[in-house]
Amino acid sequence: MAFGSWLRKNAEKYLMEAARDSVAARYPEYCAKPYREKGLVPFLWLNVFVPVYLAVPWRVRRKIILFTSYPGGRRPSWKKFD
Amino acid sequence: MSNDNLRIIIIGGGAGGISAASTSKSVAPAASVTVFTEFEDVAYSPCGIPFVLGKEIPDFERLFLQTSEHYASIGIDLRLKTAVTGIDLEGRTVSVGADKFPWDRLIIATGFEYEKPEIPGIDLEGIHYVKNIRRAMEFDKILDSVKKVVVMAATPLGIEIAGNLAHRGLETHLVDEGAWLMSEVADPDIMEPVQKSLEELGTVIHFGVKVLEFRGAGGKLKSVVTTGGEIECDVAVIATHKKPNNRIAREAGVEIGSTGGIMVDDHMRTSVKDVYAAGDCAEVVHGVTDIPIQGLSGSHAYSQGRVAGANAGGVERAYDPVFVPWGMVGGQVQIGGVSLGETLHKALGIPHFVAAATGISRARYYPGVTRIRVKLIVDPETHRVLGAQMSGGEGIKERADFLAFSIKRGARIEDFAWMENVYSPPIGALMEPIALAAQAGLAELAKKK
Numbered sequence: 001m002a003f004g005s006w007l008r009k010n011a012e013k014y015l016m017e018a019a020r021d022s023v024a025a026r027y028p029e030y031c032a033k034p035y036r037e038k039g040l041v042p043f044l045w046l047n048v049f050v051p052v053y054l055a056v057p058w059r060v061r062r063k064i065i066l067f068t069s070y071p072g073g074r075r076p077s078w079k080k081f082d
Numbered sequence: 083m084s085n086d087n088l089r090i091i092i093i094g095g096g097a098g099g100i101s102a103a104s105t106s107k108s109v110a111p112a113a114s115v116t117v118f119t120e121f122e123d124v125a126y127s128p129c130g131i132p133f134v135l136g137k138e139i140p141d142f143e144r145l146f147l148q149t150s151e152h153y154a155s156i157g158i159d160l161r162l163k164t165a166v167t168g169i170d171l172e173g174r175t176v177s178v179g180a181d182k183f184p185w186d187r188l189i190i191a192t193g194f195e196y197e198k199p200e201i202p203g204i205d206l207e208g209i210h211y212v213k214n215i216r217r218a219m220e221f222d223k224i225l226d227s228v229k230k231v232v233v234m235a236a237t238p239l240g241i242e243i244a245g246n247l248a249h250r251g252l253e254t255h256l257v258d259e260g261a262w263l264m265s266e267v268a269d270p271d272i273m274e275p276v277q278k279s280l281e282e283l284g285t286v287i288h289f290g291v292k293v294l295e296f297r298g299a300g301g302k303l304k305s306v307v308t309t310g311g312e313i314e315c316d317v318a319v320i321a322t323h324k325k326p327n328n329r330i331a332r333e334a335g336v337e338i339g340s341t342g343g344i345m346v347d348d349h350m351r352t353s354v355k356d357v358y359a360a361g362d363c364a365e366v367v368h369g370v371t372d373i374p375i376q377g378l379s380g381s382h383a384y385s386q387g388r389v390a391g392a393n394a395g396g397v398e399r400a401y402d403p404v405f406v407p408w409g410m411v412g413g414q415v416q417i418g419g420v421s422l423g424e425t426l427h428k429a430l431g432i433p434h435f436v437a438a439a440t441g442i443s444r445a446r447y448y449p450g451v452t453r454i455r456v457k458l459i460v461d462p463e464t465h466r467v468l469g470a471q472m473s474g475g476e477g478i479k480e481r482a483d484f485l486a487f488s489i490k491r492g493a494r495i496e497d498f499a500w501m502e503n504v505y506s507p508p509i510g511a512l513m514e515p516i517a518l519a520a521q522a523g524l525a526e527l528a529k530k531k
């Protein structure tokens with residue numbers, strides 16, 4: 001698996017886990033207990049990667065995501081809406 | 083090149099491939115247009131399959147939108163049950179076994195496959211995926227003689243299947259690792275009425291459990307073993323994520339993006355000249371975040387096919403980044419939205435606040451009135467609405483389309499708060515639920531100031 005795909009897959013998984021926990025805390029009446037893998041790898045992603053990722057301002061983070069989403073950061077030509 | 087001799091080949095006969103073929107033929111009538119599909123049929127709606135299985139729709143025949151003869155009559159050469167085995171980008175041919183077919187323009191519309199879970203017993207007889215209509219017809223017959231079904235994953239398809247099989251009268255278990263339904267895309271407050279409705283239909287929902295094994299006897303499925311216990315069943319439906327079917331494109335050397343979809347620009351052009359891609363095999367740009375995404379809907383595949391088909395036929399057409407209006411029925415409840423919900427905004431760490439309210443679908447005294455919950459996700463700096471999610475008894479699809487159109491044009495929460503709306507007792511309440519949500523959001527903001 002290419003680095004971009006590997007990073008995206010794992011980042012998505014653990015960012016989603018953290019986000020779902022936070023949303024579940026906001027709406028506890030609608031949520032059950034989710035399944036969670038245990039061990040060092042999930043611990044590191046959730047306790048190191050996620051907080052570091054979220055500490056970076058969104059504008060910067062979006063640039064990083066876009067750069068890692070395309071080989072060499074070359075975005076194909078698409079209209080921009082912002 | 084003159085369009086008279088143009089040879090256009092399309093791989094795929096789903097929404098993307100068929101719309102590409104029809105459009106190419108209409109913009110370049112003299113071109114030869116050939117569609118290869120490994121399936122037995124084209125032009126049917128896979129989206130209707132769950133409802134036939136649930137006996138909401140009486141038969142599969144109604145899902146066919148066109149006949150193969152129709153395509154022949156408009157000059158499209160349909161090659162059914164013909165799998166393309168390779169693409170030669172240098173020689174500009176596709177191969178079907180030893181046979182080679184030349185093209186001047188190639189459109190790849192190979193669609194999606196389900197992520198096959200790596201779980202012991204996954205190949206047992208009795209485990210089904212719902213996609214191809216012929217396999218669905220066979221499954222329908224099998225369902226006549228079974229009593230217990232396990233549906234793996236509370237994805238949109240998993241929810242549609244679970245609700246429909248329960249409606250059919252089968253003992254249906256829906257198994258998911260999440261804490262609420264569709265927890266990868268939707269928010270828990272939006273999904274709660276769907277959960278209630280599914281349970282009322284008789285679906286047993288197992289939240290927070292992981293499937294460990296499909297257990298069988300004599301090669302046939304007997305039960306599903308989960309972290310929450312063993313569930314006896316006759317058949318199981320796998321409703322895991324859709325992933326792009328990119329194998330032949332990748333092997334040929336067409337550039338694949340980080341989502342696994344074929345990278346395209348707004349003309350559906352791939353990294354290779356004269357090669358286009360459309361539908362679930364491609365990745366497109368998300369209008370709000372600018373990030374590539376993949377695995378959208380039949381309507382997206384259809385529109386992308388039209389753009390690819392027009393460009394391949396020599397008429398320029400562009401496709402905009404997507405804002406993804408979506409909607410569906412879960413149990414008896416309608417849900418829908420635009421772009422991302424609260425959970426996904428949190429996951430990506432996009433600054434936002436939530437404006438939410440519950441309104442009604444008709445005048446409160448009118449028979450059939452239902453509650454409608456609307457949630458708007460708003461940029462705290464610009465007040466632009468970034469996304470929305472909704473649930474209710476009616477009118478969700480229309481609101482999702484309207485919100486997508488408005489959000490794409492930069493609408494702010496103030497625009498929705500003071501929007502005009504239709505009031506007519508049988509079809510609309512005096513206070514539009516979208517406006518109520520926006521007003522509630524503004525009131526919250528005012529309190530914080």
Ligand SMILES: Cc1cc2nc3c(=O)[nH]c(=O)nc-3n(C[C@H](O)[C@H](O)[C@H](O)COP(=O)(O)OP(=O)(O)OC[C@H]3O[C@@H](n4cnc5c(N)ncnc54)[C@H](O)[C@@H]3O)c2cc1C
Nearest residue numbers: 094095096097098119120121129166193194361362379380
């Ligand atoms: C049960 C179900 C319900 C759904 N409900 C909805 C809904 O309500 N709303 C909605 O918008 N979407 C829905 N979808 C999703 C929607 O159907 C897909 O997004 C859409 O089918 C994608 O179209 P496509 O043309 O990209 O790919 P597909 O429909 O996946 O078609 C791919 C085509 O490629 C062909 N193919 C693949 N590889 C080869 C090869 N090597 N050689 C030859 N042919 C090949 C296949 O034969 C097929 O014809 C549903 C899907 C399913 C399965």
